Amino acid sequence: MLTRFKMISTFIVLLLTTTNLFAQNALEGYITEALKNNNGIKQQQFQFDRAFEALREARTLFLPSVTMLGSYTKAAGGRTIDLPIGDLFNPVYSTLNQLTQSNSFPKIENAAVQLNPDNFYDFKLRTAMPLINAEVYYNNKIKQQAITLQQAGVNVYKRALVKDVKAAYYQYYQSTQAIDIYKNALKLIDKNIAVNESLLRNGVRNSTALTRAQAEKQKLQAQLSQAEANSKNAAAYFNFLLNKNLNAPIVVDSTLSVPAGPIPADISADNTVERREELKQLSAKKDIYELNKKMEQSYIIPKLNTFVDLGAQGFDWKVQDKSKYYLFGVNLQWDLFAWGQHNAKVRQADISLNSANLEYGQAEQAFRLQLSQSLNNYNASLASYSSAQSQLTFAEKYYSDQLKAYKEGQLLYIELLDAQNQLTSSQLQVSVAYANVLIAQAETERNLATYTIN
Secondary structure (H helix, E strand, C coil): CHHHHHHHHHHHHHHHHHCHHHHHHHHHHHHHHHHHHHHHHHEEEEEEEEHHHHHHHHHHHHHHHEEEEEECCCCCCCCCCEHHHHHEEEEEHHHHHHHHHCCCCCCCEEEECCCCCCCCEEEEEEEEEEECCCCHHHHHHHHHHHHHHHHHHHHHHHHHHHHHHHHHHHHHHHHHEEEEEHHHHHHHHHHHHHHHHHHCCCCCCHHHHHHHHHHHHHHHHHHHHHHHHHHHHHHHHHHCCCCCCCCCCCCCCCCCCCCCCCCCCCCCCCCCCHHHHHHHHHHHHHHHHHHHHHHHHHHHEEEEEEEEEEEEEEEEECCHHHHHEEEEEEEEECCCCCCHHHHHHHHHHHHHHHHHHEEEEEEHHHHHHHHHHHHHHHHHHHHHHHHHHHHHHHHHHHHHHHHHHHCCCCCCCHHHHHHHHHHHHHHHHHHHHHHHHHHHHHHHHHCCCCCCCC
């Protein structure tokens, strides 16, 4: 069973990617241009670049940091330290003066040293590095998952853009086909007018048929004008997706091909949605919440940092040998109790994780439904296209027979006009059904995520 599923899956991929070589080259060129120039893609790329820079920032937290610190203080007043130097030494000096019968030992005043340093400078280079820090570790992991999240987001937008470009290209192609159909119908009307004028000159027909043909021509001209307007709108939208001038010419291949047959209806979509980048986004989101939960739980792990200071300090801007110093140290921070704050953060992270798991399951189910619907729509569009082709064959034969009968005078013009309208309508139906098959193919390709995104 598994081998059979793989074979069918391979058939799908080949079926959805099989188009005429020339058409594929032209369309692929436009897709490449859109992926390069579309403003939405550029915005997504900016988001990715920002996430990448955030990852680089997180990685630098593991490395030593060097900071210059400096201070200068000018102080007066404040607390002092009283030193009773006079009280201690003056009795001794007095005795020495008596013994030496001199005044060699003068009296000393008690000293008061100001605590606030006056005219004092302190400049140093501090080098610090974390030794143990779980938050830094998990923060780096979270930023790595953010890169995955943003890359998947870019690919989601790219894949949607590819589908939109293909659909817009096919719609524009259909609009050009509609213009050609109305122009061909006008040619047939001109021929009918010429025939009716000839019959009127020869007295075989009255002017009613000619008037009716001329009225039909005016109606077709109005429809042609509307088709041309629709084509301009389709071209403008296509060029908008490519971020080009809205009036830029579009190369249209008349060799676009429809796949040979429908996708087997018994294929299960359950095993094909895992390629969707949206699920990769949600998976990365789950990983981020899981890492955030672990980071909140890591409060129990102590933080250990080390630092080295190399500097100089002194008074009156004097630099001496004793002014220079170094200071080495280790800092320890261990949050033992915070009134349940950390536990509350862990519970919040756990709730976010459960929500992400639920979101993933819902998205996966929605994508399966979406894929199942697109497969059904694709098969239905193929059936509609086949039916439209059959109706066109009958309409062409019917018109040919009616025209022959009309020229032989065996048919009213209103009956010929009805046959012509059926022919034009059938041609338009084939054109629309043809484009619908290609659009449904692009939609299925997008839901299967089979287009190669660079």
